[in-house]
Amino acid sequence: MxxxxxxxxxxxxxxxxxxxxxxxxxxxxxxxSSLRRLSYKLGVAKSGLLSKPVIVVGNIGVGGNGKTPVVIYLIELTRSLGLTPGVISRGYGGQAPHYPYLVDSNSTAVEAGDEPILIQQRCQVPVAVGSDRIASAELLIKHGCDIIISDDGLQHYRLQRQVELIIVDGKRLFGNGLLLPAGPLREGQWRLATGDLVIYNGKVSDSTNHSFQSIDMTLAPTELCNLQTGDRIALFDFIESHACVNAIAGIGAPQRFFDTLTNYNFVIEKQQSFVDHHSFTLADFKKFDDNMPLLMTEKDAVKCRDFCKSNWWYLPVDATFSQTDQQVLQDKIKAAI
Structure with missing residues (x-):
C-alpha cells in the first residue's frame, strides 16, 4: 500500500x-468541484439526456469499492427484465485507436483498460470506452442497447442519469473523511443522501443510522479458473488439494483479496500488491515458485493471459444480496425503465 x-x-x-x-x-x-457541480445545477454547463435510461454505478472515494461486481450483477438483472444492456466506461489505463471504442473479443486491456475487458469477457455484453460517456452511450444505443450501465462516472455530471448507485467499502468506509489529496474522497459524505441507493460492500454496524437508503452486498467466490486452459475447479475442491498458494493483486484494495483467500482457509506462502490498473509483465512474477499455484483476481487475469503459466489461477467473485435487498435493487431499476 x-x-x-x-x-x-x-x-x-x-x-x-x-x-x-x-x-x-x-x-x-x-x-x-463545487463550482463545477453548481454550473450544471444552474444550467451554465449543459448536460445530455439520452433516449434510453442510464444507471450510474459509482463511489465518492478513490480505490476499489466493488463497482465492477455490481455492474455484472446489473447486467444479469436487466437481462432478466427483458432488456438489452450496454456498459460504458472511462477505460482507465487503455490507449484505444479511437474513441468511443467498442470492445470486442479481440480487444486487449492495453487498448480498453482492464475492467471493460473483464466485463465484456465475463458477460458477452456490448462495452464502449471513452472519456465522453455520452458519445459512448450513443454508440451502444445504435448497436441496439436499451439501457446503459455506467461503470463509474458518478461525478460525470454531463451525463444525465435515472439511477445512481453509490458503492461504499464497508471496511474502509471513507478513510479520514477528507477530500483529495489530503483524504480519499472525490465528494463529501453529503453526496450519499443525493443518490438513489447506497450499496455497502460488506456489512457495517451503523448502516441504518443515516438519512439515506442502503443495502448490503457480499462478494462471493465459488470457483477458480485456470488462465492458460480455462479449466474451472470448485473453490473447496481446489483448497483440498492446493491449500498453500502464492497470491498477487493489482486492485484498489489488494488486502481485501488476500483476506478473502485466508478467510477460505488458503495459506498464502508469498503475496505481492501492485497499484490499481498495474500493467503486468512476466518480470513481476520472478519471486514466485512455478510449482505452487499463483492466485489472482479476475481483473488482474485479463492482463496476464499472454504470458501466463500453467499453474496460474484467478478467483472470480459475484455480488450477492439478501432476498429483501435484491428486491430493493430491482425496484429501483424497474422505476427507471
Missing part, C-alpha cells in the same frame, strides 16, 4: 506532516 493510502485509511504517523501540507490543495479541489 502506498504511503498516502496508509495516511488516508490507516492513520499512518506521516499524517501529521502530509495532511496539513495537502489541506490547501483539498480546499482548492473542493472549490473547483
Amino acid at each position: 502506498r504511503l498516502i493510502e496508509k495516511v488516508w485509511f490507516n492513520s499512518h504517523p506521516a499524517k501529521c506532516l502530509l495532511v496539513p501540507l495537502l489541506l490547501p490543495l483539498s480546499l482548492l479541489f473542493w472549490l473547483i
